Amino acid sequence: xxxxxxxxxxxxxxxxxxxxxxxxxxxxxxxxxxxxxxxxxxxxxxxxxxxxxxxxxxxxxxxxxxxxxxxxxxxxxxxxxxxxxxxxxxxxxxxxxxxxxxxxxxxxxxxxxxxxxxxxxxxxxxxxxxxxxxxxxxxxxxxxxxxxxxxxxxxxxxxxxxxxxxxxxxxxxxxxxxxxxxxxxxxxxxxxxxxxxxxxxxxxxxxxxxxxxxxxxxxxxxxxxxxxxxxxxxxxxxxxxxxxxxxxxxxxxxxxxxxxxxxxxxxxxxxxxxxxxxxxxxxxxxxxxxxxxxxxxx
Amino acid sequence: xxxxxxxxxxxxxxxxxxxxxxxxxxxxxxxxxxxxxxxxxxxxxxxxxx
Numbered sequence: 001x002x003x004x005x006x007x008x009x010x011x012x013x014x015x016x017x018x019x020x021x022x023x024x025x026x027x028x029x030x031x032x033x034x035x036x037x038x039x040x041x042x043x044x045x046x047x048x049x050x051x052x053x054x055x056x057x058x059x060x061x062x063x064x065x066x067x068x069x070x071x072x073x074x075x076x077x078x079x080x081x082x083x084x085x086x087x088x089x090x091x092x093x094x095x096x097x098x099x100x101x102x103x104x105x106x107x108x109x110x111x112x113x114x115x116x117x118x119x120x121x122x123x124x125x126x127x128x129x130x131x132x133x134x135x136x137x138x139x140x141x142x143x144x145x146x147x148x149x150x151x152x153x154x155x156x157x158x159x160x161x162x163x164x165x166x167x168x169x170x171x172x173x174x175x176x177x178x179x180x181x182x183x184x185x186x187x188x189x190x191x192x193x194x195x196x197x198x199x200x201x202x203x204x205x206x207x208x209x210x211x212x213x214x215x216x217x218x219x220x221x222x223x224x225x226x227x228x229x230x231x232x233x234x235x236x237x238x239x240x241x242x243x244x245x246x247x248x249x250x251x252x253x254x255x256x257x258x259x260x261x262x263x264x265x266x267x268x269x270x271x272x273x274x275x276x277x278x279x280x281x282x283x284x285x286x287x288x289x290x291x292x293x294x295x296x297x298x
Numbered sequence: 299x300x301x302x303x304x305x306x307x308x309x310x311x312x313x314x315x316x317x318x319x320x321x322x323x324x325x326x327x328x329x330x331x332x333x334x335x336x337x338x339x340x341x342x343x344x345x346x347x348x
């Protein structure tokens with residue numbers, strides 16, 4: 001299952017970054033597919049990007065809200081929030097575990113042999129702060145003389161933007177190199193920091209900083225497709241704790257907002273059919289009614 | 299008979315409906331055109347330049 005997940009992650013990576021004609025065109029993809037919301041965090045200024053980044057687009061709409069109202073347009077970000085919300089309501093953080101390009105990169109980095117460290121659980125709350133402050137409040141509230149705000153998260157934090165767009169764009173467009181300043185250096189330092197952290201800890205950006213992960217985490221209890229714990233079958237052996245890449249105790253907190261639904265606990269750890277995937281309440285994989293009957297009667 | 303043991307969760311469908319409504323409001327306000335316009339251009343601020 002873990003190998004299948006890696007293939008799915010790779011497939012999504014290339015689906016949302018599927019424009020490989022950029023060395024010939026000298027610029028980014030400008031086709032109609034960019035009306036589609038990328039499920040995972042993927043910078044739309046990446047030359048290969050075929051979809052829009054919901055976090056980037058939401059900030060752009062919010063920072064220009066005064067300007068759009070003055071010009072008689074009512075762009076409140078409802079299209080973007082609607083797209084994100086529909087994805088969240090169906091898949092929740094399955095997207096983080098299966099379809100996010102930046103999550104995939106972090107997982108590959110974590111395979112580099114090194115001493116591994118855990119991440120203090122208190123840091124998990126930071127990502128909600130980034131969502132609220134850097135994506136919503138600051139772009140809306142801090143505006144210049146023309147009533148325009150800034151895309152705070154993209155501009156000052158997002159390492160995915162630096163990796164997928166900042167570096168490739170400087171290679172692709174040499175004219176831009178003269179405009180590089182402290183802001184770019186600051187973002188490079190953040191990127192290098194997350195690269196090193198990803199080698200030594202599992203998915204640090206997803207767990208502490210990602211505003212899209214924070215948004216999807218709000219659906220953990222209610223998402224249509226979710227992992228379910230059968231307490232009757234659980235022996236509390238703790239096997240699920242050992243394989244979890246985000247260090248949650250699934251049998252104690254099955255609706256944890258931190259769970260990226262990678263399903264390793266279900267497929268690699270639990271031998272008692274205590275974990276299953278359910279859709280709207282009905283078990284689909286891991287524990288069908290037939291399997292449950294067999295397990296119960298064994 | 300086993301099917302009776304599983305209770306349908308309605309909340310995901312309610313949430314899906316709410317966000318579908320939001321999405322439709324956005325479409326009716328012509329927001330996709332603005333999103334497409336932004337996504338087609340390079341955001342220099344977003345990539346740490348400018």
